[in-house]
Amino acid sequence: MRKLFTAILFILFGYWLALSNVLAGSKIEHGIQQVMDILPITSDTWDQPAHTKTNIQTTLINTLSDSSEENFDFYTIQQDIIKKTNELRAELGAGELTEQASLDTGALIRAQETMTSFSHTRPNGQSPFSVFTDSAEAPNYNYTIIGENLGMATHHRLNQAEVTDLIFNGWVDSPGHYENMINPSFTEIGVGVASDGEAIYITQLFGRPQ
Numbered sequence: 001m002r003k004l005f006t007a008i009l010f011i012l013f014g015y016w017l018a019l020s021n022v023l024a025g026s027k028i029e030h031g032i033q034q035v036m037d038i039l040p041i042t043s044d045t046w047d048q049p050a051h052t053k054t055n056i057q058t059t060l061i062n063t064l065s066d067s068s069e070e071n072f073d074f075y076t077i078q079q080d081i082i083k084k085t086n087e088l089r090a091e092l093g094a095g096e097l098t099e100q101a102s103l104d105t106g107a108l109i110r111a112q113e114t115m116t117s118f119s120h121t122r123p124n125g126q127s128p129f130s131v132f133t134d135s136a137e138a139p140n141y142n143y144t145i146i147g148e149n150l151g152m153a154t155h156h157r158l159n160q161a162e163v164t165d166l167i168f169n170g171w172v173d174s175p176g177h178y179e180n181m182i183n184p185s186f187t188e189i190g191v192g193v194a195s196d197g198e199a200i201y202i203t204q205l206f207g208r209p210q
Contacts, residue, residue, distance in 0.1 A: 071160070072155070072160045072163075072195070072200070073160065074193040074194075074195075076160065077160060077163070077164050077193045077200075077202070078104075078191045078192070078193050080161075080164050081164065081167075081168060081191045081202060081204065082097070082099055082189055082191055084164075084168050085097060085168075085181050085189060085204070088172065088181055088182060089181070089182055092182055094182050094183075094184045095184060095187065097186060097187065097188055097189040097206070098187065098188050098189070099188070099189055099190065099191075100141070100188040100189065100190055100207065100209075101139075101190075102132070102139035102140055102141040102190070103139075103141060103188055103189060103190025103205045103206075103207055104190035104191065104192065105139035105190070105192075106131045106132055106139050106141065106190060106192075106205050107190040107191050107192030107203040107204065107205040108192030108193070108194070108203075109131050109139075109192065110122075110128055110131060110148065110150075110192060110203040110205070111192035111193055111194040111201045111202060111203040112192070112194045112201075114150055114152065114194075114201045114203065115194055115195075115196045115199075115201055118150065118152060118201075120148060120150065128148045129143075129146050129148070141207060141209070142209060142210040143207045143208060143209055143210060144208050144209070144210050145185050145186065145207065145208045146205070146206065146207045146208075147180040147183065147186065147205070147206040147207070148180075148203065148204065148205055148206075149171055149177045149180050149181070149203070149204040149206075150201075150202075150203055151167040151168075151170060151171060151177075151201070151202045151203075151204075152167075152199050152200070152201050152202075153166050153167050153170075153199060153200055154198060154199045154200075155199070155200055163200055167200070167202050171204075180204070180206055181204070181206075183206065185208055186206040186207060186208055187207070187208045187209070188206070188207045188208065188209065189204065189205070189206055189207075190204075190205045190207075191203065191204055191205075192205075
């Protein structure tokens with residue numbers, strides 16, 4: 001049986017800027033068989049109109065060996081994440097989340113942004129949820145409550161299902177991510193998947209529309 005990873009979980013509590021430079025020094029160098037994977041993170045939840053915010057920041061570091069993503073189907077990964085999230089909620093009696101197109105679009109934008117800035121602060125310095133309002137082309141989603149989970153993992157010697165499980169199980173084991181996934185206040189979900197050739201990045205956006 002393939003040895004998948006050794007996980008070390010650090011839980012940090014703080015505010016927005018605590019995640020800045022989280023990837024410093026973690027570039028994957030060519031030829032190294034063991035790499036660092038960072039699955040951080042956080043759950044950010046905003047309520048309107050009060051805009052109260054809860055931020056639980058988590059870093060999971062995994063050591064893996066080598067592989068390829070050329071046969072990965074990002075749509076299947078997206079659907080598997082949604083399915084697993086709803087299965088988890090069903091176990092706890094929480095309502096099923098409905099996939100929502102604008103949340104999917106926002107989550108894809110955020111997954112692509114985390115390839116260059118793995119943080120709940122966007123590359124332009126704004127909050128992650130400004131993705132719904134920052135331009136005329138922004139996906140339209142008016143919410144009463146919103147949340148974001150970020151995940152990242154290298155895919156070395158892991159197949160598509162194993163990468164999906166690695167990120168999802170990392171969220172389950174992280175209190176902040178877990179609370180977002182089982183929060184009964186959320187009714188809708190969107191998932192985005194992106195890759196920079198070295199790692200897979202997944203964003204979950206949870207919402208309840210106005």
